[in-house]
Amino acid sequence: MPSTVTKTPEIIKKNEQEMLEDWVKQQKKVLQNRIDHLSESTLKQQCKEFLNQFQTAVQSGEMKDIDQSKAWDGVRRFLAELSRSRALASFSPSETALFVFSLKQPLFTLMQREFKGEELANEIWTISELLDKLGLFTTEVYQQSREDVIRRQQQELLELSTPVMRMWEGVIAVPIIGTLDSARTQAIMENLLQEIVDTNAKLAILDISGVPTVDTQTAQHLIKTVSAAKLMGTQCIISGIRPQIAQTVVHLGIELDNVITKATMYDALAFALARRGWHVQRVNGASSSVEKLARQTSNMSGNLP
C-alpha cells in the first residue's frame, strides 16, 4: 500500500491560490456570525500558513504517527495556537475543528480533477485520514484550553471565597459561601488557623448562611474545622443556620453537640462579645454625632473573665 507516497503536495502547490480562496469561502460561510472576532485577512493568513506547514509535513512522508513525529511539529504547533486562541475567543468546538475539516471539500475537488481510478481512491483515503487526525487534534487542544480556564477559575474562586474577618479583639469570623467540599475545607481551615495565630483570637465564628445544603459530608468538614481550631485553643461558634438546615441536620442525625451554634451572625457576635467580657450599651440624647461616637467608645468597657 503506497500510502506514504503521495502526490498531493504537488497538486496543492500547483493550485494553491485557487484552493486557498475556495477554502476561505467555505469557512466564511459557516463562521458568518463570528466574523467580528476574525477578520478575513487574518483567516486568509492562517489558512496560508497552515497549507505551507501541511505541505512540508506531508512531503516528509511520515503519515502514521502525526501525534509524535518531528516532521509534524510545525503543523501541531500552529493548530494548537489556533485552537487555543479560538477557545479563548469563545468559539464552539465544531467551529474550531471546522478549520481543518473545511479543507476537505476544496482539496478533494482538486484531487478529483488531477487523479484517476485507484490512485484517486488511495490519495483520498490517505488525506482524509490525515485531516481527520488533525481535526481531532484541534478539538483536543480546544478542550484542554477550556479545562485550563476552568481550573484557573476554580483556583481563583477558592482564594476569593475564604476571607477571614477580624470582628473584635480576640474574635474572628469566616463567612462560608458556596458548597463545602474537602478542598475548600482545607483552604478555609488553613486560613482560619493562620489568622488565629496572627490575631491571637479566642473565638471564631463560622457563618454558614451562604452554604446551600448541609449533608453528612459537609457537617463532617465543619466538625473537622472546629476540632482543629479547638486544638489551638480557640472556641468556634457556628452561625447562620437556616431553619431548613437545622431540620436536615436533625434528620440526618448529625451531632453538633460539642459546638456552640447560633441562628444568626448577630446572635453569634453578641455571644462572643459577652464571652469576652464586653458590654455594649446604647447612648441616649447625645448632642453631636462626634461626641456620641466618642462616648460610645468609652462606654464599651472591657473586663476579661
Added chain:
Amino acid sequence: MERIPILKVGQYLLITIQVDLHDKMILALQDELTNMIVKTGARGILIDISALEIVDSFIGRVLAQVASCAKLLDAETVVTGMRPAVAITMVELGISMKGVHTALNAEDGMELLNDILHRDEYAHDFSAIN
C-alpha cells in the same frame, strides 16, 4: 537518651518540648510526669509544643493519656502553642484530645489553668459557665 525537663513553677508543672519527639521519649516523659505530680502535688500541667513540627498518632494518643493520668491525680493539663499544620494533621488522623485543654500560647495557657483551678476552688460561686 535525651530527656525532656519538667519544671515546677508554683502549683504547676511546666514542660516545653523543644526537640522532635520520638516514641521512647514521650513514654519516658509520661512516666516521669506522673511521678512528679504525685511527688509535688501539682494541680496543673502546661505542655508547650510550639516548637513541635510533627505529631503522629502515637504522640497524640500519649498526650491524651498523660492528660487522663493527670486528671486521675487531680491535675489539669493544658497543651499550648500547637501549630496550624499540626492541628490539621491531628484532625485528619482523627485524634481527639479528649480531656486536654488547649490554648494558643503559654501565656494564655497559664491564664486558663488559673481560671480552671480557681473555678474548682470556688465552684459554688459559679452557677453556670456561660
